[in-house]
Amino acid sequence: AQTVTQSQPEMSVQEAETVTLSCTYDTSENNYYLFWYKQPPSRQMILVIRQEAYKQQNATENRFSVNFQKAAKSFSLKISDSQLGDTAMYFCAFMNLLGIQGAQKLVFGQGTRLTINP
């Protein structure tokens, strides 16, 4: 079974700083997707960024970028020029692409609580 590990339960940085959230995963599969989701205090789950395992190029979405190291099974999220609105829980998630579509479940890490201080 796939597992996702986020080793940083909490992080805190000053506004405008850059912060990196860590994520490692365990799988024997070769084709999969990786995601970072953000959960602000409203608790709505919001997709931040997505990475296909077959793509070597790291995904980027504005101030958010990932460092995907497939061999090391590592998938970190970098937030540049952090803003107060980035304060949230961040979840790393894994989805394999094998099997029937319904079995392509999202497996989540335990989350990192990120606080951006003014």
Add this chain to the structure above:
Amino acid sequence: SQTIHQWPATLVQPVGSPLSLECTVEGTSNPNLYWYRQAAGRGLQLLFYSVGIGQISSEVPQNLSASRPQDRQFILSSKKLLLSDSGFYLCAWRTPAYGYTFGSGTRLTVV
């Protein structure tokens, strides 16, 4: 556009009472639907998923059940709630390329 609706937003129920949480999706057909639970603001645990009407797969045996009476409707139920059923429940549907889209969640408190 596709949207997902989940209700109620907040629910306080006594121990031993029944539960029914509803989730509906608009703008798509035959979606894959999922129920997750999040306890104490931490990780999400998959409870049930469904790939079609009447098809339910359970991930974790527990006091809950799920049903899919219509193509775009997914219901989470319990006959008798336990204190341990308290948590934040999220419904989601699998989009073709972007992982999941989640509903706004239901905060359930069993008292």
